[in-house]
Amino acid sequence: MDQTTDRIARTIATEIAASPRQVAAATALLDEGATVPFIARYRKEVTGGLDDSQLRTLNERLDYLREMEARRATILDTIRGQGKLTDDLARKIAQADSKATLEDIYLPFKPKRRTKAMIARENGLEPLLRAIMDDRDAKPETLAERYLGKNFETVKAALDGARDILTEELAENADLLGRLREFMQAEALVLARVQTGKEAEGAKFSDYFDHSEKWADIPAHRALAILRASKEGILTVSIEPEPETGAERATGIVARAIGIPGDGPGDVWLRTAAGWTWRVKLSLTMFLDLLADLRRRAHDEAIRVFSRNLKDLLLAAPAGAKPTLGLDPGIRTGVKAAVVDATGKVLDTATLYPFPPKRDLRGSEERLLHLIRTHGVELIAIGNGTASRETEKFVGNTLKMLPSGPKPTRVVVSEAGASVYSASELASKEFPDLDVSLRGAVSIARRLQDPLAELVKIAPESIGVGQYQHDVDQRQLGRALEAVVEDAVNAVGVDLNTASAPLLAHVAGLGPRLAEAIVAHRDSLGAFPSRKALLKVPGVGPKAFEQSAGFLRIRDSKEPLDASSVHPEAYDVARRIVKACGRDIRQIMGQEQILKSLRPEDFVDASFGLPTVQDIISELQKPGRDPRPSFKTASFAEGIETMADLKPGMSLEGTVTNVAAFGAFVDVGVHQDGLVHVSQLADRFVKDPHEVVKAGDVVRVRVTEVDVARKRIGLTMRKQGAAQGGGGKPKSLRDPKPGQQANNARRGKDAKPGERGQGALGSALLDAMKNV
Incomplete structure (x- = not known):
């Protein structure tokens, strides 16, 4: 193993709690073309039992570290070519443990445009700076008089030139940049202010109109909200040291890099130059560095949450291979119906009009009963979009007309992404003779039978379980979500003789x-x-x-x-x-x-x-066992169909549709998902909502607050009368903590054109709901 490979192996081993030998073995397998699922399942002896999570991190970090090593080699070659590579510099480059540190070291040697410092050097002012630094008791103004001439007519101009040289040297001092970065990461505040005249336009970001929060502690969802507001021109964002003594402390760090031991005239001038350098140059450098780190950190967390929610959805319990009727609800355009057999093959389709304006209730009932009897329907999947509860009620009343005995089980199913799939090229190939509107009903039926097999046909971004998903790095998001899909598919296994091409494409080694x-x-x-x-x-x-x-x-x-x-x-x-x-x-x-x-x-x-x-x-x-849980579905309360039917204190059953850092969204069957704030998830302190719930879980909740006008529903999973140990008093939807927005946590502006909300996760909830 060469030095570079060994360094990479040791670095990754520390990060994933493994040995360098395990990392080297897994790396060799990956380089040979082995996939993560295959290595995790069938090469345990080789890797010492690394699991898929460790291998995913290893694979991701391997790319980063190899890029860094290539950059390290380039920097060494460049500096060596300039004839400036010393043993000490080579050692610093070899010890750099991040791309940022490498670039800090490379700054003085990096080709750059003509700067003020270059001009000052060309005009012979570098000796003036050295004189000031060497003789602190001499007045800089007196020293500067020797440099007056055709290029510098005043003492101030000469001293400004010397200061420009010093500023550039400080801005290229890797040790100083590292110390300032550590100081800012520990002490800096994220400050957000509304731009004048943007109050009405940016009302959904009102919690951040005058916001201050420590950079190190700001959670991802708040950072993403602030960054989006800044991008939209609503907020001005800065990252600064705390206002009392922060700038002074930062200046002190710069001054120590120069070495200012006393109070002589030279020391006073250098201390002033250090403050100017911080204000004009280094504070901007730190702002850009910390802003990039904040964005990366927020993106990583958003992608992690999205990935975890997607995994939970993909591995949700399948209802099984049973004849299923899928219903895509609609009022004016009718309820689209599609029957599929146990293997998902389309047997029959229809459009029902039980609601105004057509209101062919009798004809719709007869057609529904005909579909059930003819095809032996055992399951009825009802999409949870517009008219979902009305359709569920219609189906329930119709099923009462069947003779006594077993009746089909009706289940409300998330229809997120169904419209995207219906209009996709894949759906066109699969159902060339089927109307687009009916394809959605087929998708709804199939996703009840086997969520994994059907959801892999839909771009993960359209499934609606992400936060600010269109704001994050799309390449990174795509890679992460593809890894989740691949792991889920291979964890369950695929029937070679019934699987669709989209499902088979995610099997390890195929594509x-x-x-x-x-x-x-x-x-x-x-x-x-x-x-x-x-x-x-x-x-x-x-x-x-x-x-x-x-x-x-x-x-x-x-x-x-x-x-x-x-x-x-x-x-x-x-x-x-x-x-x-x-x-x-x-x-x-x-x-x-x-x-x-x-x-x-x-x-x-x-x-x-x-x-x-x-x-x-x-x-x-247990041959061929399915790792997914047994099938269970929520039973929505009779007579509770709209937000107006909800009253505080009601106990309801619902399905978790999305989990975010601040809590969980639950569909209770009223076309508007409610929020169980993290403090209301359990009768104990909960740091991460995923400790308690996951997407797809059936939960019992109690209504705490209903705001019909603003489409907000507050829910709790705590026992009545339980002590408030889960994060203080219950969070009111009308009294959110400052600086906390959840707009677009589920759908809203992240929704693709033509995509309908899940349950009732419309943009109003997303623009108004407050995060904590």
């Missing part, structure tokens, strides 16, 4: 091109009889097969292990384990007690270590 080829091969030649048959697909070579095979399932293969997560490369080990039980493999699969009696150590060999053997035995105990 869109091979996924299309697999579906085309399946459509042409029929179902795959075994995993090995995948190798007959054009383009699927040994590497792609190695990476993907363990995550693909074939339910009716002659090889029972094809339906499990046991990788084909380990089939021999699995058979040895089965043989030890003295039974046929089909008889032993699922027999937990027998398999638990085995000693995994007895089956370890040169190729497969203990972790793999333990995984195989665990899989044989």
